[in-house]
Amino acid sequence: MADDESRPRFTLYYTPTSFYSHKVLMALYEKGELFTEKVVHLGKGEGVARWYMEINPAGQVPVLGDRGKLIPESEAxxxxxxxxxxxEPKLVPSPDSDLGKSVDKFRKLLKQTPVEVLTGGLMYNPEMAPGGTCSPTHKAERDEYFIQQEAKLTKMAEEEVDLxxxxxxxxxVVKARSQVVxxxxxxxxxxxxxHPVLDEVEDQLSRTKQGAEGENWLCGSGFTAADINLVVLLKRLTKLGLFSIYCSSNNRKSLWDYWERVQKRLPFIKITEVEKNYLKLLQK
Structure with missing residues (x-):
């Protein structure tokens, strides 16, 4: 019993390179909460392994475990x-407050950004991002991956009747995504x-900056779930080679200053290190 009580309350099933995992990791780091890590190696097919599909039939990360309860989907x-x-910080203020309404608005706005199309599309078409390169071999490999993945899932549907x-x-989902990218x-x-999403963000940051004497974030002086969504989006846009399209010291200046500041925040540094260490491990 003592051992059980000494273990962290939460277990996070996640992938260190996953956009949606980064959002939850950042929330846990912001809260300073210890948790048990269960890495789901998507590249090794663990996301669709039976053991994980039993945890989340959608085959997606992350999932949070809490004393037998399983909560999927990053926003939830x-x-x-x-x-x-x-x-502290209070990430999701009361929806009855002006702050809560603003946080909810920007969470929903940022969630509309087609991150999966951007990520898959630029993995398949890296030449569409500044400085990107692409070769027919690369695309052929991606095509073969999609074919094999769809065939594997169809076969598993026959073998695992209950799933x-x-x-x-x-x-x-795999078939549809392959067509889109x-x-x-x-x-x-x-x-x-x-662009229109970041236009709204820029306008909001300009207003909160003018109205604050000290440090300000997206919806005010406190760092919230809306900031998590924005930070993780900016991180992904940077990784895809798209950041310069949207932001510079002369274009969306408030967003540029925000990005400079947030990269020094400890939870951001931690999710960046988690991703780097995982990628190094994969290269061994």
Whole structure:
């Protein structure tokens, strides 16, 4: 019993390179909460392994475990963490307050950004990002991956009868995603769709900056779930080679200053290190 009591309350099933995992990691780091890590190696197929599909039939990361309860989907996990952990900062203010309404607005706005199309599309078409390069071999390898993944999931649907529907649904997702990333017009539309979102963010940051005497974040003086969504998005845009399209010291200056500041925040440094260490491990 003593051993059980000494263990962290929460278990996080996640992938260190995952956009959605980064959001939950940052929330836990912001709260200063210890947790047990269960890395799901998506590249090794663990995301669709039976043991993980039993945890989350969608085959997606992250999932938060709390004393037998399993909570999937990053936004729902952040809400749960904020309710269950009293530590500051308060990531999800009351929806009845002006601050809560602003946080909710920007969480929803940033969630609309087509991150999966951007990520998959630029992995397939890296030449569409500044300085990117692409070769037919690279695309052929990606095509083969999609074919093999769809075939694997279809076969698992036949073998794991009780999870048949989940595997078939996942196979359909893979097929649809493969079609999207091959279509450069849809990838470009996703790139373009980020501009109006960041226009709203820039306007908001300009107003909060003017209204604050000290440090300010997206919705005011406190760092919230809206900031987590923005920070992780900016991190992903940087990784994809897109950041310079959207922001510079002369373009969306408030966002530029925000990005400079947030990279010095300890939770951001920690998620960056987690990702770097994992990528090093994969290269061995």
């Amino acid at each position: 996990i952040i809400d749960y963490i904020d309710r269950e952990i009293a530590n 048949k529907e989940a595997y078939l649904k996942k196979a359909a 091959r279509d450069q017009s849809r990838v470009q539309a996703a790139i373009d769709a980020v």
